[in-house]
Amino acid sequence: FLPISILDLNNYLISQGIDESRAQLLSTFARGxxxxxxxxxxxxxxxxxxxxxxxxxxxMLDKDMIDILEIPTSMEKYKKDAISILDMFINYFRDMMLLKEKVDKSMIINIDKITFIQNMSKKITYSQVSKIIDIIEDIKKKIRSNCNFTISIQVMALNIYEVIK
Incomplete structure (x- = not known):
């Protein structure tokens, strides 16, 4: 079956009693x-x-190397949801990119976290955000290819650190 459009899914969730902003967020993450x-x-x-x-x-954006090295261990509990977690990372960085482009805020996926996104987007450039998204996409491919989750996340965190240092 083809995925349901985000708009149709959003309308369905609203009809099920979910408030509009939460329905929009869920529609985006559910991918049809x-x-x-x-x-x-x-x-x-x-x-x-x-x-x-x-x-x-x-x-990662505060550039604290000791804490960065602890991220893979902390994320171990999300191993079974690896792709979803990485998609969430991408959505945050995508939102930062959109804020830098000064697009309409209705395009922001994590609109309920707009203050956080604005604060983080001030710490990195548009080019850095683009590179970070590429790094995360690459890690998604590696995890789909059955690469070790913990090592992949460690590589991702260190590569992001290299981009922003």
Whole structure:
């Protein structure tokens, strides 16, 4: 089956009693799957994962090498959701890129985290954001190819550190 459009999925979630901003967020992360959107809406872990990803991004952009080296161990619990976690990282950096381009805020995926995104986007350039997204996409390919999760995340964190130092 083809994925459902984000707009149709968003409207469906709203009709199920989910508030508009949360429905928009879930629609984006579900990538056209009603089942995934409902699963995310009922998941307490989804909010926790997003908060932890923010922490990881902050650690990387604050250039604290000791904390950066602890990220892979901390992320080990998300091994089974590796691609989803990396997609969340990409969405945050994508939002930073869009803010730098001064696009309409309705295009921001993590609109509920706009203050965090604005603060982090001030720490890096447009070019750095682009390189970071490429690094994360590369790690997604490696994980899909069954590369070791912990080592892949460590490589990702260190490569991001190299881009922003």
């Amino acid at each position: 799957s009603i089942e995934k959107a409902i699963e995310l809406s009922e998941s307490a872990d989804f909010a926790i994962m997003r908060d932890e990803i923010q922490t990881y991004i902050e650690i």
